[in-house]
Amino acid sequence: MIECKNLSKVFNQFTAVDDLSFVANKGEVLGFLGPNGAGKSTTMKMITGFLQPTSGEIKVCGIDLFSDPIAVKNKIGYLPEGAPSYDEMKVCDFLIFIAQMRGIPKEMIATKVDEVIERINLNKVYYQRIETLSKGYKRRVGLAQAIIHNPEVLVMDEPTDGLDPNQKHDVRELITSMAKEKTIIISTHILEEVHAVCDRAIIIANGKIVADNTPAELENMSKYHNAVTFDATIDFSLLEEIKAMGCVRDVEYDAKRKKTTVFPAQSIYIFDEISAFLKKHKISVTRLSMEAGRLDEVFRNVTLDDVKEVA
Amino acid sequence: MSAKMAIIKRELQGYFSTPIAYVFIVIFLMLSGVFAFYLGGLYERGQADLSPFFTFHPWLYLFLVPAVSMRMWSEERRSGNIELLMTLPVKQSDLVLGKFLSAWIFVAIALFLTFPIWISINYLGEPDNGLIFASYLGSLLLAGAFLAIGSCISVASKNQVIAFILTAVICFLFLLAGLPMVLDFFNAWLPQFLVDTIASMSFLTHYISINKGVLDLGDMLYFLMVISVWLYATSLVLDMKKAD
Ligand SMILES: Nc1ncnc2c1ncn2[C@@H]1O[C@H](COP(=O)(O)OP(=O)(O)OP(=O)(O)O)[C@@H](O)[C@H]1O
Ligand SMILES: [Mg+2]
Numbered sequence: 001m002i003e004c005k006n007l008s009k010v011f012n013q014f015t016a017v018d019d020l021s022f023v024a025n026k027g028e029v030l031g032f033l034g035p036n037g038a039g040k041s042t043t044m045k046m047i048t049g050f051l052q053p054t055s056g057e058i059k060v061c062g063i064d065l066f067s068d069p070i071a072v073k074n075k076i077g078y079l080p081e082g083a084p085s086y087d088e089m090k091v092c093d094f095l096i097f098i099a100q101m102r103g104i105p106k107e108m109i110a111t112k113v114d115e116v117i118e119r120i121n122l123n124k125v126y127y128q129r130i131e132t133l134s135k136g137y138k139r140r141v142g143l144a145q146a147i148i149h150n151p152e153v154l155v156m157d158e159p160t161d162g163l164d165p166n167q168k169h170d171v172r173e174l175i176t177s178m179a180k181e182k183t184i185i186i187s188t189h190i191l192e193e194v195h196a197v198c199d200r201a202i203i204i205a206n207g208k209i210v211a212d213n214t215p216a217e218l219e220n221m222s223k224y225h226n227a228v229t230f231d232a233t234i235d236f237s238l239l240e241e242i243k244a245m246g247c248v249r250d251v252e253y254d255a256k257r258k259k260t261t262v263f264p265a266q267s268i269y270i271f272d273e274i275s276a277f278l279k280k281h282k283i284s285v286t287r288l289s290m291e292a293g294r295l296d297e298v299f300r301n302v303t304l305d306d307v308k309e310v311a
Numbered sequence: 312m313s314a315k316m317a318i319i320k321r322e323l324q325g326y327f328s329t330p331i332a333y334v335f336i337v338i339f340l341m342l343s344g345v346f347a348f349y350l351g352g353l354y355e356r357g358q359a360d361l362s363p364f365f366t367f368h369p370w371l372y373l374f375l376v377p378a379v380s381m382r383m384w385s386e387e388r389r390s391g392n393i394e395l396l397m398t399l400p401v402k403q404s405d406l407v408l409g410k411f412l413s414a415w416i417f418v419a420i421a422l423f424l425t426f427p428i429w430i431s432i433n434y435l436g437e438p439d440n441g442l443i444f445a446s447y448l449g450s451l452l453l454a455g456a457f458l459a460i461g462s463c464i465s466v467a468s469k470n471q472v473i474a475f476i477l478t479a480v481i482c483f484l485f486l487l488a489g490l491p492m493v494l495d496f497f498n499a500w501l502p503q504f505l506v507d508t509i510a511s512m513s514f515l516t517h518y519i520s521i522n523k524g525v526l527d528l529g530d531m532l533y534f535l536m537v538i539s540v541w542l543y544a545t546s547l548v549l550d551m552k553k554a555d
Contacts, residue, residue: 011554048398051554073400080398084391086321088328100317101399145395 001026001183002047002153007056009042009207016042018207020056024200026152029179031198032187035303039207040187041081044155047185048078061152074102077151079159083142087131091122091141094130098145112148120144121170135162143171147178154184160193172196191295194218205303219293221301225267226293228274231259232285247273314401318409319416326379326417335375339421342371347428360438364428365446365522369486369515372457377478379417380461381471383410384549388469393553407546411462411538418454422447442524449521452534453514457482459541466548469555482514485537489513 002024009017017039024030032040045051047058049069058065060072085094092113099109117123120140125133130141139162146154159175160168168190175184175197188194194201194215201218203211211218219225234253242262243251249265264270271290278285326332346367387393396406432438461478468474487493488509497506510516514537517530 045394045554050394050398052550070400070402073398076398078395078398080391080394082391084395086325086392087390088325089321093324097317097321098399101314101401103314103400 001059001061002185003057003059004043004047005057007043007046007058008054009039009046009051010054016207017046017053020204020207020209022202022209022212024183024185026183027180028199029175029184029186029197031194031201032185032204033189033191033194033201033299034187034204038204038303040204041157042207043204044078044157044185044187045080048076048155049073050080074149075151076153076155077146077149078154079142079146079156081157083139085130085138085141085145088129090127090129091133092117092126094141095144095148099148102149104149116144116148119147119174136164136167139163140167140171143174152182154178154182156184156186158187158189160188160190168193191299194295203299203302210302211298215295216292218295218298220267222291222293222295222298223263223267224261224291224294224297226264226269226271227291228262228264228271228288229259229291230274230278230285230288231257232278232283233258234260234283238281238283242274242277245273245277313405314399315405315409315412318401318406319413322410322413323416326413331378332417335378336421336424339371339375340424343367343425344428346371358436361428361432361443361446362522364425365450368450369453369518372454373479373482373486376418376454376457376482377461377475379414380458380478381465381474383414383462384466384545385469385471385474388466388553388555397553403546403549407462407542407549411458411542411545414458414462415451415455418458419451422451422454439524445524446522448531449518452521452531453518456485456514456534456537456541459538459545460485463541463545463548466545466552485512485514487513487515489515489519 004023005021007017007020008015020039020043022030032043034040042051046053046056047060047065049065049072058072061075063071063075065072086097089097095113095116096109099112104112117126120143122137122140122144125137130138133141139159143156143159146156156175160171163171172193175186178184179197179199186193186197198215200212200214202209203218211221213221236253239251239253239260242248242260247265247268247270248262250263252261252263254260262270262274275288278288343364347361347364350363350367384393387396397403429443432443433440457478460481461474464478464481465471465474468477490513494506494510497509501509514534517533520527521530
């Protein structure tokens, strides 16, 4: 469990993190979203004990970070942004080094390293120097060092950045497989990742929390939530008729792709009404679907709103 | 293995994984030999001691030690590894000490490899081996003081070239403080006790005193104190600079 209370970080005059409060529970994967420079990495650096907050409280597994930093660091596995590691070391030597630094008993180090190598699929590069690895493998070495001691809390700054789609999938599976018995925080710029792995997402902009919801709730905030789209050749008069329906707020028509989007009033369910309407007027549709909502649109809305407020 | 040991081991492997370490050792051995034999006339003097050899160590260290210390922390900061290192469950003092000790051990290895000179002087005559041992100790302590200064400077600067130059300059000032030339300069306008203070701060004064075989505990303690102060400063600067 991670508890942050009124967390702030000021660099010189600049407030990078501004009065952040949140709790991440065990068994939960919490996603940090937000534009570049929002303060995601800075928040993670404070939780992991690298940066001293300007003000605020941090507790990890009930332990106060400032009264016992070593105990907290013992509980956390951390993948810093960019997954730094000692380039001139071999993968195995690097992991052994981390295991020693983490105080894993000598007789267990070999087992732990082998376990994590197996889990992250690093067999192929076991004896390779880290500087000769591809970006994806480097990131996986970073992941391996973060979980080698089987921590209760995992903090990962953009764990899938720069990975190919297969590796992204693998990493997400890995995160999901560990989620039950751990508290996990990840930051990401990939919105579909929020759906794939996060139980909850916090959107940060200018150091402040602007949304703290489940992915489904975030989608509900979208104007596309429950919107119905269909592809068909349709008269403008009929579009006007749809627009005039009580349950419809607005209609958008993309002439080039012959694609119509119908936005419901108050995000209510209108799929049946629209499909009945189309059937009644004998319009042949090539595709008819309902949207859950678009995270990118919600993301833009909440983060740009905030910028306007500040300006 | 304790964390401190793990750091020392990793750092030493780090030194020897690049050619820089071997270049350093070769240059150190060559120059200390050249200085001792050609400038100091080690053999021609007809005396069985190593004092010409040790006389030049401060000046050798002046540019060789900064070359060792410059990457100690600046490289960690540049690569971002510092974030990894400082979020491990290890005390900051262990990190500072571990890195310093490994650099010191590295210089000690280079120093140890000068043993052929010691063997040959024993072959040629009957030197005072106690004195030679003390001089080696003094040389090592001096290198340690330089390394501690270098450690602090390398935390303060991400740029290795700047770290090198600054370290060399500060070490130079600490050495110089004991030269008669400098002391005469201060003598002209400073009260005697201040001049004495400056002189007593000088690395050279303490180094020469150890070299003379006056195994004064004070001289050794002085170097150990200098090392502690600069390592403590390293830790303070680390707190201030680690985020940048
Ligand atoms: N050491 C520092 N000194 C001064 N400003 C800093 C420092 N570290 C971060 N900042 C500033 O704090 C803000 C937040 O940075 P942070 O790295 O937390 O953003 P982020 O949300 O992780 O962004 P990204 O998505 O690009 O990784 C940025 O404006 C950055 O310039
Ligand atoms: Mg970031």
